[in-house]
Amino acid sequence: MPTITGLSVADVRFPTSRTLDGSDAMNPDPDYSAAYLTLETSEGERGYSLVFTIGRGNDVQSAAIQALEPFVRGRDVQATLADLGGLSRELIGDSQFRWLGPEKGVMHMAAGAVINALWDLRCRWEDKPLWQLLTDLSPEEIVDLVDFRYLSDVLRREEALEILEAARSGREERLSALRASGYPAYTTTPGWLGYSDEKLVRLLRDAREEGFGFVKLKVGADVEDDVRRLRLAREEMGEGFPIAIDANQRWDVEEAEHWLRRLTPYEPYWIEEPTSPDDILAHAAIRRSVAPLRVATGEQVQNRIVFKQLLQADAIDVLQIDATRVGGVNENIAILLLAAKFGIPVCPHAGGVGLCELVQHLVMFDVVAVSGSSEGRWAEYVDHLHEHFETPVRIHAGAYMAPSAPGTGARMLEDSVAAYAYPAGEMWRSVGVARAS
């Protein structure tokens, strides 16, 4: 019987800080990076995954993933893939590793990476893209994947089953629509803080011409700049065109309220990450104060327990999952179920390294089999670094086209992994590593 023989981790970093791609009010000079995991079986099959980081510390994230190797080494492949719910609970529940979170930060993302690599392996084994593999599961198989611990005051297994059963209605129509038109995307490409006004306007125009029906701007560094940039964007895109704004956790409550009062005349669609992702009560307070402006967060929300409370406390209008922040596909399924229960749209965070490739599967699964809705939903898209992936996302007329290749989308090109390996890859030898160390 084939077994898992081990895993290897590469510290891959892209020198994006040179161009200010990805710059925002909290992250002025990110070097987009991936702690990139390859899991191997005794038959030579492989599963791939990654954790996205923005530079320094990618070595720590890599070490955390490597530390989980003894947990998977020697396991029977088929038995493991047949019970990824059990594996996930066991790994995330490991008492000694759990102490380092619990269920948050470096160690939790490492567990998520291992779980996601097993999903990638399973997808290749079953010859399906992840979104299709998940939509082909029965409601019972789906709830078996979920850890309901710390959720049962809001969502129990039976209720999750009911949500999934209800989503059977209209499923074939949604599947056909998804295959024909894809999943709506929005673009953040025009809106980075480091860009000039002229570049902002030009990229907004490009976005509209490419068919995007929703764009996002970074805010939070300087209020006068933000007013000017949002006004320019509103003039360029016209009345009613959805333009979201994103403060990347820059504010306290009162500061958020003051700042947003200056920006609401330009009718932003949502304010994203107004404050710390840990601050459920502050999000709720800001939301009450700035209504009807929508409040969104999630890309750095640590786990299902915090998402549960954001929903309980009426703190958000839009829930933003991230493919590599939480404990893998399983925990993201729990979060999709929570959002569905509260009727809150999921608009995932993407960009970075591979996040578009990964997260598209989760929302495609969501629209077909969980929430059953695409209303008020867009998946973020940033035109960054896709060329380093085996199966880069395909965007057509402002939508993600459903992937057909087997896998979760995480596999990178071997040449890219080698060239951007930090600090020894040839790209880093040529640009120099001093400032990123």
Added chain:
Amino acid sequence: MPTITGLSVADVRFPTSRTLDGSDAMNPDPDYSAAYLTLETSEGERGYSLVFTIGRGNDVQSAAIQALEPFVRGRDVQATLADLGGLSRELIGDSQFRWLGPEKGVMHMAAGAVINALWDLRCRWEDKPLWQLLTDLSPEEIVDLVDFRYLSDVLRREEALEILEAARSGREERLSALRASGYPAYTTTPGWLGYSDEKLVRLLRDAREEGFGFVKLKVGADVEDDVRRLRLAREEMGEGFPIAIDANQRWDVEEAEHWLRRLTPYEPYWIEEPTSPDDILAHAAIRRSVAPLRVATGEQVQNRIVFKQLLQADAIDVLQIDATRVGGVNENIAILLLAAKFGIPVCPHAGGVGLCELVQHLVMFDVVAVSGSSEGRWAEYVDHLHEHFETPVRIHAGAYMAPSAPGTGARMLEDSVAAYAYPAGEMWRSVGVARAS
């Protein structure tokens, strides 16, 4: 001018799982461990600190601390020690490292370790124990240490100053009392889940005879066992003797309510960690349901932002700081100020490796200069592993005696560090590393 030349980290683990010392409902077989940091200056001065973990992953925690070396290497010692508030904000705010939390888990504890090693260096430089160094600071100097980001909706700099000014009254009397009688301790030594009933009763008797006025029992694995053990403890200690219980996050809301209904007849003093430390709203719900039983948590609360919300939401009656979970002394001062504002007693978590040695300083500072109160306050004490420290805690008549040696208490004996280094130290070579890897 002397500079910081670097830091070294040792992965130190004690094979405590062999004896079931430290066993509880979530952590059945901990190997108490420390990612142990030594920071050096160009003059040969040293500062020490550690992060407590329970085994697997101590290598990851060590790697995270090591990754912060470039952040401190080459800094001027005096300028750094004179502005530990600035250093702390800069380190915790580093945008690239911050992505790995933010402000939580392995990376945040690593930042806390570096900050605490600088405090240890400063204590040695000024020839004072930490508690005395802190109490000798002016209110302005203390608030300069605090990062009020994400706190200002509840606590601003001016209000923190008022709290500290108010604590000047009666300060000399409290200082004299502290020097004479120490800080009240409670003991968890009798209450580990792995112990027999006979051992439980014997250790309870010992605790009372040693002068402890408060004890704690672990619960949460089996309700019938818990009822029996708590009944035995109540019989042994008598009516009115405070006996706390600790579930180590074992329950969901409804489960906690059911379980506690069985235990309240034996009048526990508080229920500690009934559920996930991330779940502010669940703590609030449980507290409403089990009142007047007090609810306590904190040893795994990730940062000041979550503590703030636990207080805002009336979710806890007792706040339990931990010396190595958050971003160091500075963030713990913020948490002490929050607790003082809400009038909630601080009863720190200790035990583990060095946590007693470290945390005693913070509550001694609290009683003299922040809350100004010792009412309803006890610092946890566990009789574990003190022999490995340069200045082990001194317990007399159930109280922590105020330390007089300079430092934060973190320095371990060099022989212990060498013997318990994992996996190459002689103790591990003799007991074998297989099960802990």
